[in-house]
Amino acid sequence: MISFEExxxxxxxxxxxxxxxxxxxxxxxxxxxxxxxxxxxDGGSSIRFKMVSEIEESRGARDxxxxxxxxxxVVQPEDPTTARTITGKRPPVHWRERRLGAAxxxxxxxxxxxxxxxxxxxxxxxxxxxRGASEVRTKRAVFATFQHLNVGGRLRGEIHATxxxxxxxxxxxxxxxxxxxxxxxxxxxxxxxxxxxxxPAAAESRAEIVSRIAAAVTGAxxxxxxxxxxxxxxxx
Amino acid sequence: MTTTSxxxxxxxxxxxxxxxxxxxxxxxxxxxxxxxPRKVRYPFITYQLVAAPYAYDWTGMMIQALIDVSVYAxxxxxxxxxxxLVAGALNEAGLNVDGQTSLLCRRxxxxxxxxxxxxxxxxxxxxxxxxxVWTDQAL
Numbered sequence: 001m002i003s004f005e006e007x008x009x010x011x012x013x014x015x016x017x018x019x020x021x022x023x024x025x026x027x028x029x030x031x032x033x034x035x036x037x038x039x040x041x042d043g044g045s046s047i048r049f050k051m052v053s054e055i056e057e058s059r060g061a062r063d064x065x066x067x068x069x070x071x072x073x074v075v076q077p078e079d080p081t082t083a084r085t086i087t088g089k090r091p092p093v094h095w096r097e098r099r100l101g102a103a104x105x106x107x108x109x110x111x112x113x114x115x116x117x118x119x120x121x122x123x124x125x126x127x128x129x130x131r132g133a134s135e136v137r138t139k140r141a142v143f144a145t146f147q148h149l150n151v152g153g154r155l156r157g158e159i160h161a162t163x164x165x166x167x168x169x170x171x172x173x174x175x176x177x178x179x180x181x182x183x184x185x186x187x188x189x190x191x192x193x194x195x196x197x198x199x200p201a202a203a204e205s206r207a208e209i210v211s212r213i214a215a216a217v218t219g220a221x222x223x224x225x226x227x228x229x230x231x232x233x234x235x236x
Numbered sequence: 237m238t239t240t241s242x243x244x245x246x247x248x249x250x251x252x253x254x255x256x257x258x259x260x261x262x263x264x265x266x267x268x269x270x271x272x273p274r275k276v277r278y279p280f281i282t283y284q285l286v287a288a289p290y291a292y293d294w295t296g297m298m299i300q301a302l303i304d305v306s307v308y309a310x311x312x313x314x315x316x317x318x319x320x321l322v323a324g325a326l327n328e329a330g331l332n333v334d335g336q337t338s339l340l341c342r343r344x345x346x347x348x349x350x351x352x353x354x355x356x357x358x359x360x361x362x363x364x365x366x367x368x369v370w371t372d373q374a375l
Contacts, residue, residue: 183348183349187304187306187347187348187349187364188270188271188282188284188304188306189349189352189362190272190308190352190354190360190362191271191352191355192271193270193271193284194270194284194286194304196284196286196287196304199286199287199302199366200286200287200302203286203287203289203300203302204287204289206289207289207291
């Protein structure tokens with residue numbers, strides 16, 4: 001049998017732990033909502049895959065020319081402007097493609113493409129946008145996470161939740177975005193529209209946090225074999 | 237049964253702002269969503285939807301929208317005065333939301349924003365608040 005004070009303390013500790021889990025949920029959700037510097041183009045790479053029918057057609061044309069006894073000729077490839085196909089939108093979204101090494105390889109491809117355009121070749125899509133190429137070249141937005149250098153992602157990478165603290169009957173856990181320009185993204189400025197990420201994360205997680213805390217309180221109360229009524233107030 | 241989204245809520249907020257003659261006469265640059273065009277005159281208002289989670293029960297759906305309304309002005313007095321007019325127009329206002337029943341429209345926070353330097357070098361003051369708008373609709 002435990003005393004009422006011990007039961008109350010156990011319930012508070014369980015609620016505090018659940019609050020910490022809730023803060024982590026908010027932080028994760030905020031990370032998914034946080035805007036990240038755009039360096040990739042919307043379209044994917046323009047790799048040209050020939051269809052089977054096209055391959056058969058080319059082969060048939062070569063066979064016919066050979067059977068007709070015509071001198072060997074070079075079969076002209078398709079006109080690059082018509083032969084190009086869009087292979088589907090696949091913007092690189094994985095963090096590995098934001099790593100400086102991977103992005104530098106994309107920059108090499110981008111610069112080769114620009115050189116080809118200057119020589120008069122038809123334009124092909126590039127993975128990096130013009131601004132993205134500039135970002136990779138200047139490395140001005142390089143940010144280190146988990147011992148990797150990434151291009152962009154500082155705002156997202158720095159969002160974190162603090163450990164929950166319990167003082168008396170008040171538990172607190174904070175989700176913090178310490179980046180200098182975070183508030184300009186959250187609230188907007190005269191020059192840039194707002195891209196809120198912290199408050200939507202808190203609003204969307206509210207029900208889940210309340211249910212987690214309620215479950216933790218119920219569990220702790222059952223473990224203490226007591227019957228009690230507790231008012232839960234969650235301020236987000 | 238078709239339900240309506242948060243778009244009528246935003247429309248109702250703008251309608252409530254435009255229904256205040258003193259506010260309309262005070263803002264020369266108008267009301268804009270998100271960001272104002274470059275050459276707009278000061279003062280002006282921008283509004284932005286922050287979050288609008290849906291809460292379902294067996295009979296209906298509640299939208300709990302959070303909307304930021306910011307005032308941009310060339311001096312802090314104008315900015316604060318217009319912000320007070322915005323708060324007067326929206327706080328505890330009965331909004332007419334198409335297809336939804338307005339439950340609540342209340343200012344829940346001030347925006348922690350400060351002065352900014354314009355592209356022409358002018359100091360621009362940004363003052364505003366967050367408004368919580370709750371609406372209900374039958375499923």
